[in-house]
Amino acid sequence: MTTAEASREPQQGRSRASYERMLTAAEKLMVKGGNDDFTLTEVAKVGKVSIGSIYLRFDSKDDLIRAVHARVLARIDADQDRMMQKIDEQAATLEDFARAFVDAYAELLKSYSPVLRPIMFRAIYDESISALGRDSAEKLTRQAExxxxRYASEFGRPDHARLVSNAFRMIYYTLARFLGLGSSPEAAHQGNWEEIKEDLAIMCAAFLRAPGPS
Amino acid sequence: MTTAEASREPQQGRSRASYERMLTAAEKLMVKGGNDDFTLTEVAKVGKVSIGSIYLRFDSKDDLIRAVHARVLARIDADQDRMMQKIDEQAATLEDFARAFVDAYAELLKSYSPVLRPIMFRAIYDESISALGRDSAEKLTRQAExxxxRYASEFGRPDHARLVSNAFRMIYYTLARFLGLGSSPEAAHQGNWEEIKEDLAIMCAAFLRAPGPS
Amino acid sequence: MTTAEASREPQQGRSRASYERMLTAAEKLMVKGGNDDFTLTEVAKVGKVSIGSIYLRFDSKDDLIRAVHARVLARIDADQDRMMQKIDEQAATLEDFARAFVDAYAELLKSYSPVLRPIMFRAIYDESISALGRDSAEKLTRQAExxxxRYASEFGRPDHARLVSNAFRMIYYTLARFLGLGSSPEAAHQGNWEEIKEDLAIMCAAFLRAPGPS
Amino acid sequence: MTTAEASREPQQGRSRASYERMLTAAEKLMVKGGNDDFTLTEVAKVGKVSIGSIYLRFDSKDDLIRAVHARVLARIDADQDRMMQKIDEQAATLEDFARAFVDAYAELLKSYSPVLRPIMFRAIYDESISALGRDSAEKLTRQAExxxxRYASEFGRPDHARLVSNAFRMIYYTLARFLGLGSSPEAAHQGNWEEIKEDLAIMCAAFLRAPGPS
DNA sequence: TATGAATGAGTATTCATTCAT
DNA sequence: GATGAATGAATACTCATTCAT
Known part of the structure; x- marks a missing residue:
C-alpha cells in the first residue's frame, strides 16, 4: 500500500509479475552495491524487463528506489509485529523483557542490514525516506511502550513516554550504527555483537530504573 | 600526517598554500552540498587552483575527498583532547563526569555536524573512511576510559574496558544518528536535544553502575 | 476524400465515431501545443481511443498528422467557397472587390491561424503537406480569378492568369507570414493588422492596374 | 558579436578553430536536414570535436543552434549592407529602384535560402530567433526607406514610413514564403521565379504611387 | 476488431581524467 | 612544476511502434 504511493502498481497477471521483477532486481542491485548507484539498464537486464516498462510503472529512477524502500520497510514492519507478539508472551521481568526485546530486535535489524544500509544511506538526504523510517520506528516505540x-512501577522517573522513547532510540541507533558502519559489518564487528546486545539490554533496564538527577 | 597517506603533501611555500586551498575549497563544497557531489571544476574555481594542480597532489577525486576527511578528523581529534582535559579538571562524581562528558561531546559533535554529515555519509560504503572514524572514536574511548x-570502584561489572567502550559507543552512535538524520537536524530535532543529552548522561552512569545479569 | 489518401477511413457506425475522435483529439493537441509534438499516448487519452486503434487506421503518426491537416484544409476550403460567394454578391469596382476580398480572406486566415500555424510549420519540410496547401491556394486563386x-478590362497588363495568381500570392503570403510569426501573433502584431489589410487591398488594385515596364 | 551572446567564444588559436568547426558542422547539418533535428553526436563527428568540447562553449544544444543562427544572420546583414550600397549608386527612378531592390534582395534571400529555411522554421516558436530576424528586417527597412x-514626392499617400514598411513586408514575406515552401524550392518554383520578381517590383512601385481610398 | 502493455533504439548532458603547451 | 582545454564513456528518460490477448 505504501509502495503504491510512488508507483502505478498493477494488481494482477503478467503486469504484476514484471512489476515484481523490477522491484526485486532493483533491490538486489541495491544490496549488491550498498547504495543507489545502479543503472536502469542493469535493472532492465537483471529483471528481464525493458527500460520502457520501468517508466510505465515509475515516473523516475527515484520513484523506483522509493518503491523498493517502501516494500522493504513493509516487510520489516510485518516482522516487527510478529516479533513483538512473541516477546509479549515470554517476558516476565523488566530485565527479561529488555533482554528479549534487544536480542530479537538486534537480530531482526541484522537480518535486514544488507538492504537497510542503502536505505539508511539515502535517508540521510531524502526526507521522504527518513520519514518512512521514522514512522516505522515510532510504531515500534509505541508497541514497546x-x-x-507493564513494568512502569519500576521506572525511576516520571515521564514514561520519554523514557521509553529514548531507551528505544539508544538501542535502535546503536544497533543501526553498529551494523551500518563499514561495508562488511559481519566480518568487522562480529566479535562484539553478542556483547553489544547484552550490554544494550542491561543499559535499557538500568536506564529505565535510574532515578533522576538528584 | 594521516592526511599525507593519500596525497603528496608539499611541506612549504607556494605549493603548500595552494594545497591548502584545494582542501579548504573541497571542504567548503562538501559542507555546502551535504555530500560528495561537487565537481573538481568547482574545487578548482573556489580554490583558485588549476585542475591539473589537483591531480599533481592527488591521484583521484576520491583521494582528495579522503584527505579532506582526514584533515577534519584531525581537527576534531584536537578538540576532543582539549575537551577531555577540561572535563578532567571539573568532574567530581561518576554522575558529574557522565553529565559533563555527554554534554561536551554532544556539543562538539553538533558543532562539527555540517562537516561530519558528508563524512559519515561516505563512511557507510567506504571502508577507509569508516576506519578513520573508528580510530578517532577509539582514541576518545581510551581517553574516556x-x-x-577513577570511578571504577563504582562499576557494577568487571570488564571495565568493555563497559567504557560500549557506554561510549551508545553515546556516540545515539548522538551521531540524532544529528545526522534529515537534512536540517537542528530544525527537526532541536526540541529533544537537551532531553537526549540528559538521558544519555543518566543512561551512562546507570549502565556503568548496573550489576550484571544475575 | 483527400483525408482518405493517408488513412483507412471507415464509412459508418462506431468505427467512424472513434476515427473522428482520433482526428479531433490530434487536432486539439496540435492547436494546444502549436506544433506536432504531441504523443500518440496523449491522442489515445484525449480521444478515448486505444493506441492500437490508431494504428488500425493509420500507418504511422505522420499519417495521422497528414489526415488532420487534410481535414482542416477541407474545412478551410468550404469556408473559402462561402466567402467567395458572399463577395461575389457585393463587389462593384475593382477597388471594392480587392478590399472585400483581402478583408474576408484575412479574417478567414486569422480565424484559422491557431490550426494553421502547426500546419504551416510542418509544411516547411514536409512536401506532401505543402502540396495540400498549394492545392487549396490554387483553387482559391482560380475562384478569385x-x-x-470581371474587371479585366481595367488590368494594366495582358497575362491575366499570372496577374491574379501573383496578386493572390502576395496577399496570401503576407497575411500568412504576418499571422504565423512569433508565438502569440495577435498580441505582437495586432497594432498593424488593420493597416496591413488596408494596404494589401490598395496594393492589389494598384498592382492589377499597373502597366508593364515600358 | 551577437554570436557571443549565447556562447563562450574563444578569441584565438586552436580553441577558436575548433569553435568554428562546431558552428560550421552544425550549420552544415542544419542545411542538410532542413531543420534542427541533428544530434550533437553528429556535430562532434562532422566537426571533429568532442562532445565535451561543445559543452565547453555552449550551455545546451539550443545555445549552439542560436549561435549558428546569429552567425548566419550576421553574414546576411553584411551582405545586405553591400547590396544597398550598390543599389544606391545605380537607381534613377522609383521603378528602377524597385526593380533593382527586389532583384538584389530576392537573389540574396535565394542564395541564403538553404540556411534560412531551418532558421525560419525555428523562428516560428522561438521568440529569441524571430526577434533576431525582425531586427535584421527592420534595419533593412530603414535602409530601404x-x-x-528620395522618390517621396511621387508617393500617393502621406504616411511614408508605413508605406515603405509595408511595401518591404510584402516583398520580404512573398519572397521568403516562395523560397521557403517545400523542401526543394528551386525545383518546385524555378519556373515562376523571374516572374515573381518582376511582379513584385511592379507591385512595389504601383503600391507606393497608389492614392489612398477616395 | 480492439486493446494497451511491452519494447528498446536514440539523445542531451555531466564530469573525472588526460596531456599538449 | 603548472595550466585548463579537450576527451568520451556513461546514464536517465522518451515515445513511435509492435503484438499477445
Missing amino acids: TQML | TQML | TQML | TQML
Whole structure:
C-alpha cells in the first residue's frame, strides 16, 4: 500500500509479475552495491524487463528506489509485529523483557542490514525516506511502550513516554550504527555483537530504573 | 600526517598554500552540498587552483575527498583532547563526569555536524573512511576510559574496558544518528536535544553502575 | 476524400465515431501545443481511443498528422467557397472587390491561424503537406480569378492568369507570414493588422492596374 | 558579436578553430536536414570535436543552434549592407529602384535560402530567433526607406514610413514564403521565379504611387 | 476488431581524467 | 612544476511502434 504511493502498481497477471521483477532486481542491485548507484539498464537486464516498462510503472529512477524502500520497510514492519507478539508472551521481568526485546530486535535489524544500509544511506538526504523510517520506528516505540508500561512501577522517573522513547532510540541507533558502519559489518564487528546486545539490554533496564538527577 | 597517506603533501611555500586551498575549497563544497557531489571544476574555481594542480597532489577525486576527511578528523581529534582535559579538571562524581562528558561531546559533535554529515555519509560504503572514524572514536574511548576508571570502584561489572567502550559507543552512535538524520537536524530535532543529552548522561552512569545479569 | 489518401477511413457506425475522435483529439493537441509534438499516448487519452486503434487506421503518426491537416484544409476550403460567394454578391469596382476580398480572406486566415500555424510549420519540410496547401491556394486563386476577370478590362497588363495568381500570392503570403510569426501573433502584431489589410487591398488594385515596364 | 551572446567564444588559436568547426558542422547539418533535428553526436563527428568540447562553449544544444543562427544572420546583414550600397549608386527612378531592390534582395534571400529555411522554421516558436530576424528586417527597412524617400514626392499617400514598411513586408514575406515552401524550392518554383520578381517590383512601385481610398 | 502493455533504439548532458603547451 | 582545454564513456528518460490477448 505504501509502495503504491510512488508507483502505478498493477494488481494482477503478467503486469504484476514484471512489476515484481523490477522491484526485486532493483533491490538486489541495491544490496549488491550498498547504495543507489545502479543503472536502469542493469535493472532492465537483471529483471528481464525493458527500460520502457520501468517508466510505465515509475515516473523516475527515484520513484523506483522509493518503491523498493517502501516494500522493504513493509516487510520489516510485518516482522516487527510478529516479533513483538512473541516477546509479549515470554517476558516476565523488566530485565527479561529488555533482554528479549534487544536480542530479537538486534537480530531482526541484522537480518535486514544488507538492504537497510542503502536505505539508511539515502535517508540521510531524502526526507521522504527518513520519514518512512521514522514512522516505522515510532510504531515500534509505541508497541514497546505498551509492553514496557507493564513494568512502569519500576521506572525511576516520571515521564514514561520519554523514557521509553529514548531507551528505544539508544538501542535502535546503536544497533543501526553498529551494523551500518563499514561495508562488511559481519566480518568487522562480529566479535562484539553478542556483547553489544547484552550490554544494550542491561543499559535499557538500568536506564529505565535510574532515578533522576538528584 | 594521516592526511599525507593519500596525497603528496608539499611541506612549504607556494605549493603548500595552494594545497591548502584545494582542501579548504573541497571542504567548503562538501559542507555546502551535504555530500560528495561537487565537481573538481568547482574545487578548482573556489580554490583558485588549476585542475591539473589537483591531480599533481592527488591521484583521484576520491583521494582528495579522503584527505579532506582526514584533515577534519584531525581537527576534531584536537578538540576532543582539549575537551577531555577540561572535563578532567571539573568532574567530581561518576554522575558529574557522565553529565559533563555527554554534554561536551554532544556539543562538539553538533558543532562539527555540517562537516561530519558528508563524512559519515561516505563512511557507510567506504571502508577507509569508516576506519578513520573508528580510530578517532577509539582514541576518545581510551581517553574516556582513563578518566572513567577513577570511578571504577563504582562499576557494577568487571570488564571495565568493555563497559567504557560500549557506554561510549551508545553515546556516540545515539548522538551521531540524532544529528545526522534529515537534512536540517537542528530544525527537526532541536526540541529533544537537551532531553537526549540528559538521558544519555543518566543512561551512562546507570549502565556503568548496573550489576550484571544475575 | 483527400483525408482518405493517408488513412483507412471507415464509412459508418462506431468505427467512424472513434476515427473522428482520433482526428479531433490530434487536432486539439496540435492547436494546444502549436506544433506536432504531441504523443500518440496523449491522442489515445484525449480521444478515448486505444493506441492500437490508431494504428488500425493509420500507418504511422505522420499519417495521422497528414489526415488532420487534410481535414482542416477541407474545412478551410468550404469556408473559402462561402466567402467567395458572399463577395461575389457585393463587389462593384475593382477597388471594392480587392478590399472585400483581402478583408474576408484575412479574417478567414486569422480565424484559422491557431490550426494553421502547426500546419504551416510542418509544411516547411514536409512536401506532401505543402502540396495540400498549394492545392487549396490554387483553387482559391482560380475562384478569385473568375471574379477578378470581371474587371479585366481595367488590368494594366495582358497575362491575366499570372496577374491574379501573383496578386493572390502576395496577399496570401503576407497575411500568412504576418499571422504565423512569433508565438502569440495577435498580441505582437495586432497594432498593424488593420493597416496591413488596408494596404494589401490598395496594393492589389494598384498592382492589377499597373502597366508593364515600358 | 551577437554570436557571443549565447556562447563562450574563444578569441584565438586552436580553441577558436575548433569553435568554428562546431558552428560550421552544425550549420552544415542544419542545411542538410532542413531543420534542427541533428544530434550533437553528429556535430562532434562532422566537426571533429568532442562532445565535451561543445559543452565547453555552449550551455545546451539550443545555445549552439542560436549561435549558428546569429552567425548566419550576421553574414546576411553584411551582405545586405553591400547590396544597398550598390543599389544606391545605380537607381534613377522609383521603378528602377524597385526593380533593382527586389532583384538584389530576392537573389540574396535565394542564395541564403538553404540556411534560412531551418532558421525560419525555428523562428516560428522561438521568440529569441524571430526577434533576431525582425531586427535584421527592420534595419533593412530603414535602409530601404532612406533611399526610397528620395522618390517621396511621387508617393500617393502621406504616411511614408508605413508605406515603405509595408511595401518591404510584402516583398520580404512573398519572397521568403516562395523560397521557403517545400523542401526543394528551386525545383518546385524555378519556373515562376523571374516572374515573381518582376511582379513584385511592379507591385512595389504601383503600391507606393497608389492614392489612398477616395 | 480492439486493446494497451511491452519494447528498446536514440539523445542531451555531466564530469573525472588526460596531456599538449 | 603548472595550466585548463579537450576527451568520451556513461546514464536517465522518451515515445513511435509492435503484438499477445
